[in-house]
Amino acid sequence: MTLLAIDIGTTHCKAGLFTDNGRSLRIASRMMVTHQTPEGWVYYDPEEVWSTVAATIQDVTQAQPESIAAIGIASMAETGLLVDRSTGQTRSFFVPWFDPAAQPSAALVQSRSDALECYLKFGLRMNFKCGLAKLLWLLQRNPGLLKDTIWLSAADYAAYRLTGVFGTDYSLACRTFAFRVDRKEWDLDWLRDWGLPPGTFPTAVLSGTPLGGVTPGNILPAGIPVSICGHDHVCGALAGGAIQPGIVFDSMGTAESLLGALPERPLTEADFRIGLLYGCHAVRGGGYWMGGVSASGGSVEWLRSLFGNKPLSYQELDALLEEADPDPTGILYFSYLLGSGSPHTNPYMRGAFIGLSALHGRANLLKAVLEGVAYEVELIRRAGEKMIGQPIRSLVTAGGGTRNRHWLQVKADVSGCQIEALAEPASTLLGAAMVSAIGVGLYAGTAEALSALPARAVEVFKPDAERNAIYKRFFEQGYLALQEPLRRYYSNLPPFSTASVSLDE
Template sequence: MAIIGIDIGTTHCKAGLFQENGEVIKIAVRPMVTHYDQEGNPFFQPEDVWKKIYECLDEVMSNRNVKVSVIGITSMAETGLLLDRETGRPKTAFIPWFSRCAIKEAIQIEKEDDPYYRFQKTGLHTSYKYGLAKILSLKAKDDGLLKKAVWLSASDYIAYRLTGKLATDYTLAARTFAFRIDQKAWDFEWLTHFDLADQLFPQAFPSGTIMGETSLTDLQRIGIGFGIPVAISGHDHVCASLAVGAIKPGIVFDSIGTAETLVGSLEERDLSKNDYESGLSFGSHIVPNSYFWMGGISSSGGSIEWFRSQLSDQTLSYEEIIRLSSLADIEPTGILYYPYLSGSGAPNQDPDAKAAFIGVNASHQRQDLLKAMMEGTGFEMESIKRSAEKVTKSPINQVNVVGGGTKNKVWLQIKADITNCKLTIPSHLSEATLLGAAMMAGIGSKVYQNADEATSCLRNQQTLITPNEKAHRVYHKIYEDGYMKLQHSLRDYYHRMTEFVTK
């Protein structure tokens, strides 16, 4: 029997057909198309997303003789829409996680309750990204949109199209800012405060729970019959952490793309003031009785993309980037780069922070600037690591890495040297998120008894990058005496100049 994973991402949607040992049978990918309304706000068309998922399923099921035991769905966490409960039709387009349409509502939400008290319930710091702010933004434009409506994440919507059932999982529910992770329940008192109906959200279940079965006639045409169990597997990054085996304290999942996200685990417990002040976000893990912590670098690979396009007459190829990386001196550059092209993320979230180079002289060449950018993302990774170690009270010694950034071994070595962590790159795993979604559904349908059994079934081939102790000592001093100390003055400057500088 085979298992299917579905992933609705920011730039692509995918379906993957896997053997139960994680071996890929077939992967299908379609691009996501971002549209913009008259006010410049981005959106995805629901029917277009469903059509692309259907095409992906058709492609992976090209061998109609394959038998599928379960389908698991994951997606970008904060993207959602309103669906009419009676007609089953979308009342709005998908509002993506990166839309800034609800900034005003997020500011208002923060004024409605003590931020620390709200954090203890949700594990989150207020943001325009979350579902509640988006819903209030829609309500402000047209109160009638909420009548008989239900808010669904991208995963929830695709699950609904496959099964006709409304549901969500704990990890995605938690990214609405209306779900209590301490009680695993919707916060109806909080919803009432905003004059929102109890029925605005679907029932939430543990990640991987079978929420329905395939019931769409059109699916039979592509080899997916009636009655195949379907599960909402959860938050995309958390699903990926399962596939790479980063589900225990001390082992961290790191996804390096345009943005970089680090995810770790801790035992479920009451969230404290230290957790709040860490700047990290927390949520219900797909592994029972666990929370996850999450930190991010919004312009990690994005910094390299900026370098590719801005510091050359022609956009540099990725091969050229790797070649330039190898030309830099083996010693630390001594240049400080702050990777805040899109503001800074956890643990020091600040939308007004700006990127900067400090310490450049006439002898520095392009490869030195490139290496400095890689060092800057490494210093941010160290900042996240230290915050996570403080709240979990346990050392982080291993980081399991996936994503496009793993192709650049110089960059990975820099990260290992700065953080003094072993980095492991699963050599067999090109689609961690897809596989994690499929595996989580497999756990829910008893293909695997638990997460440990699921990960033990996978081939364990990996590349290991170990830190250089001498380089780490130098980087440690640069981080302590330069990177951290100077950025406070820079942040203060940017805040004071906000009203004068618009970009």
């Protein structure tokens, strides 16, 4: 008996075949191709996306596909498209979560709504990433798209192509700015305010609930139950065991997202003031808070591209970091190359180096970038502590950034927390597999599913007490103290173009 998991990500689509106790049998990955409109907006072609998903599935299921007991799908959150309800034909391209084309629509929603009231209902602050903003942008371009169409996320669309059933899960629904996290239902009055009919979004169910079976003649044997297992970060957090309030899942990629568990509860004005996002977890009865760094690995890539006629190799970057003094640089780097994410979402913020001298070289600048991202992560961690009302002492990390051991040690030293780097290269896939197993009744719940998994292989990084004390001073007296002056400075300047802005996923 096996479990098939699919993860439709920003740059890659992955598929994995697992045993029912979570042992990885095969993993495959294929590139996700983006295109540009004549105006410069980025999009995914729906047929290309489905072809990529189908090919990745076939890469891991060529032998004994009949052994598959369940199929679980995870994906990037807000990326979506419009599909004809009657024919199933696509009516738009996929609008990626990171493309800022919907900024004017987001600004319109902001101007006509109360931010606090919306946060208490939806757990979000409106920005161009929200599904509602993207949908309104498409309709502004072509009002005729609204007739008999439905908005689907990437995972929803893949599930539809496998089953012929429209649906979504709570964790993806709550990224639209139209789903009541307090009631687990679409806000039909809110949709009506924007001229949208009740069926604009699909039925939402608990993560892992089977939508239906694979249809006859499809790419897999008919009848295998298919479920939407949720937002990729949520599935990754579950696989990493970061489902208790004092443990945070840290997904380190081009952008970086921190996700912490908390029990479902009504949101408050105090939560709104903290600034973190809130959503529905894949864990039954659970919620999560989330914050993000818009340019985490992106900051490293940016600096890497500036250091020579061609970008430095990662081996050369490691060599530079070996040259750097192990103590703090004293440089403050603000990683807002693409705006700032939650808890202080602002697409017009920009990055900065403060504290440079003629004595600083490339190694110092590189380490300062790692420190600056770690400072932003620390800012988010402290906001998370306020939201859950207890200390956070451990970060479970996954993603490409975990290959940089220097960075993980800097994070431990800045935060004073233990950093656990997952050895499992596909935590999102593993999480989706286990959520699908729960959905078909192989496990009674999350605790039983996690107890069946092999012991987690992790590399642990512990903070150095002396460096932590120095970093704490730089963070509190420098990084935190300069936040408001920088935000005030940028708020008084003419708006920047948002053509390349990206916020936390």
